[in-house]
Structure formats: C-alpha cells, structure tokens
Amino acid sequence: METRRFETASVDSGIAVNKVLRNTYMLLAMTLAFSAAVAGVSMAMNLPYPGIIITLVGFYGLLFLVAKTANSAMGIPAVFALTGFMGYTLGPILNMYLGAGMGDVVMMALGGTALVFFGLSAYVLMTGKDMSFLGGMMQAGFWVIVALFVANLFLSIQPLQMALSALFILFSSGAILMQTSAIIHGGERNYINATVTLFVSLYNIFVSLLSLLGMSDD
Numbered sequence: 001m002e003t004r005r006f007e008t009a010s011v012d013s014g015i016a017v018n019k020v021l022r023n024t025y026m027l028l029a030m031t032l033a034f035s036a037a038v039a040g041v042s043m044a045m046n047l048p049y050p051g052i053i054i055t056l057v058g059f060y061g062l063l064f065l066v067a068k069t070a071n072s073a074m075g076i077p078a079v080f081a082l083t084g085f086m087g088y089t090l091g092p093i094l095n096m097y098l099g100a101g102m103g104d105v106v107m108m109a110l111g112g113t114a115l116v117f118f119g120l121s122a123y124v125l126m127t128g129k130d131m132s133f134l135g136g137m138m139q140a141g142f143w144v145i146v147a148l149f150v151a152n153l154f155l156s157i158q159p160l161q162m163a164l165s166a167l168f169i170l171f172s173s174g175a176i177l178m179q180t181s182a183i184i185h186g187g188e189r190n191y192i193n194a195t196v197t198l199f200v201s202l203y204n205i206f207v208s209l210l211s212l213l214g215m216s217d218d
Helices: 002-044 052-069 075-099 103-127 132-155 158-184 191-217
Strands: none
Touching: 002 075, 002 158, 002 191, 052 075, 052 191, 075 103, 075 191, 103 158, 103 191, 132 158, 158 191
16 A cells, blocks of 8 residues: 555656646747747847846836746746846847847857757756755855856956856856656656746856857957
C-alpha cells in the first residue's frame, strides 16, 4: 500500500513538473514574440529611449505588479505589460546599433543569447542537477552588480562597463540554471513567475552581449 501511494505521488509530481515546464516555455515564447513586435514598432516609430529613471521605475513597478498578480487571472496581462515595456526600451537601443552599421553585432548578440539559453536549459533538463547551491553566489553577485551599476552611473568608463556587462551575463546565466532546476525539482509551481525570471535573464544577456560586442567592435 505504501509503495503504491509513493508511486502515485511520484507520477502526480512528474505530471505537475511537465505542466509547469510546458506552460512556462509556451508563455515565454509568446512574450518573446510580443516583446520583439513592440521593439519593432518602437524602432519603426524611432521612439526615444525613456531614460534610466523611467526605465527602472517602469521595470520594477511592472515586476511588482506581476509578483502581486501571479496567482490570479491578472497575472498574464501583467506579464505582457512588463515584457512589452522591455521591448519598447529595446527598440531605441537596437536603432542605435543599426544606425552605427553594427547589424552584425545585433545578430551575434541574438545568436549568442539563444545559444546560452538552450545550452543551459538543456544541461539542467538532461542532467537533472539541483542548482540551488548557486543561491549564495547569486546573492553576492547581485550586490556586486548593484555596486558596479551605481559606480558606472558616475564614472562611465569602458572597462567598468565591460565588467558590468560580463557580470550581468554570468548572473543571468545562473538565474536560468536555478529557475529551470527549481521547476524540475518542484521548487517552482508558478509558471508566470518562472517565465518572468527566464525572460528578464534573456533580456539582460542580450543587452549585455550587445554592449560587450559593440565595445569590442568599436
């Protein structure tokens, strides 16, 4: 009887994991497409970059909205609002690179982002490793990034910008590993939260690769 109950629980857990994975990747694909469409409109209309203050307020405000509505029907619209806003901020950045004749840099950054995401996701899904041990390093890395970000606002020197971009890539890669691991090990059952974590990580990797490759090309 106990063995049968354990087997039933294992089957139920496996079904729940597959459901979260399926919903997460489906919503991620939809939000990536939506964000790309908004970025395209932003580029076509040649909209200006909103500035660091509006960007941060908009991002963290919408991120807070997603967190508050993740378990309700309003969670999906909140996710699209956040990813659409991030797409809008990406439009002026892409126009800047394309206007400078750096279309190859944009394509390399896009390809690099896809390679990092699929590589990291496949690694966790195939090995089934528990990546929660990265938690301590991620916390330390977050505060290092915050310190460098503030310093860069005042100093704005290229070596510091390159270091910040590299750290963003490492931090976001760690977030992808941890989030994917949390899903398959049952630590994450909300596909909206999982989608947002993966989306923001992909956005940060893409923008950071643009910055690094752009500075190298320059």
